[in-house]
Amino acid sequence: MSIHEERKAPPSFEEGTNRRQKVRAAGLDPNYWYAVEHDSKIAKKQIVEVKFWGQSAALYRDDKGRLHAVENRCAHRQVPLTLGTVMGERIVCEYHGWGYNGAGELVDVPHTLFGKKMPQCKLRTFPVRVRYGLVWMFFGDPERADSTPMPEIPELEGENRWECVPVDFTWSAHHSLIIDNVSDFTHEFLHRKYAPFVDAKLTKLETVGDTVQLAYDTKVGRGKISGLFVDRVSVDTNSMELAYQYPYQWSNTDGKIKHWLFVLPIDERTTRVFFLFYFDHFVVPFTKIKLPKRVMRPFLKISNELLVKPLLQQDGRVTQGEQEGHERHWDAPVVELSPAVNAFQALTVRKWEEYLAAERAKKEQRELIRLQRREALERASAADAADGAEE
16 A cells, blocks of 8 residues: 555444454443542532533533533534533533523523524433542433442541542543553553562463453562562552453452542543542551551542543553554454453443344334334324215
């Protein structure tokens, strides 16, 4: 191929001919709760845009501190509501001042109606919750929101909760690349400077329902600086359990060092990631003395800036590089060696196939109902015509 010829774009999910091509085009089922923002970053009367797989929503906090989320458009001229303002409970379009309440209903048009009735407009809304310092949204069927469980992290709730300072990034990479990265420890070479895990050997791998469970024998937290604060006397840091609990990911080291990863698929090549690392305790270097709880939070903030973020930025760089590589070489031979990566990808592909099948079934059901109604109207019209002819 000439260097001047344009490469074809990667295939769609339906066009993919192997698992790698399919997983890199798969979305995530919207019928789960997704972390979208830090609760502390949304002030009263502030509006932020949230995107899920290309769908835009306006998330805002009203003047009483309550959060609401509506589709990001004014029903009048389709102007994004994120350009607007918040007045009381209402989100108000910047263009003509049309105001919508938290239920997405048009409740105010401040200009003349020219003798017409108030338009009956209603925007789609999204269920919103706050948990673990994060704002969560449900982008699927709203009737399923209450019955759909959120991730359960008991260590981050209650009076004796562990300290946690979430960190987040937005990476130009498909969500499946990130799941592959955080759960597959064959990439320890990348982190040789920080050594979060060393000499990893896969000891368990199984898929149970919608969860891939795995474990490694590995030396955890052996960095030159971070390793000084790990309590190796009371914590077994020679193994780690992990899971891809669709669509979330977590790890556990001896019940004392844990993390969760929540991905927000913005579009086909952009993902926002929220990492929650939390620890039972740390020790004062070269002693067995536990750090006092009152210093844990400032310690974690410093640790995030000096150690955690630089380490995770390494993952960001390579997953973004892998995204660019996939877009250029999507048809290259598949040479994946890790059975764990194969399992992650198989789960993502299966869940997306199930979601698409369910959506097709709903569409077919709606079409069937529409046809039945039309046929009933035609029969009624024919009966009326026959009655008229007899008269």
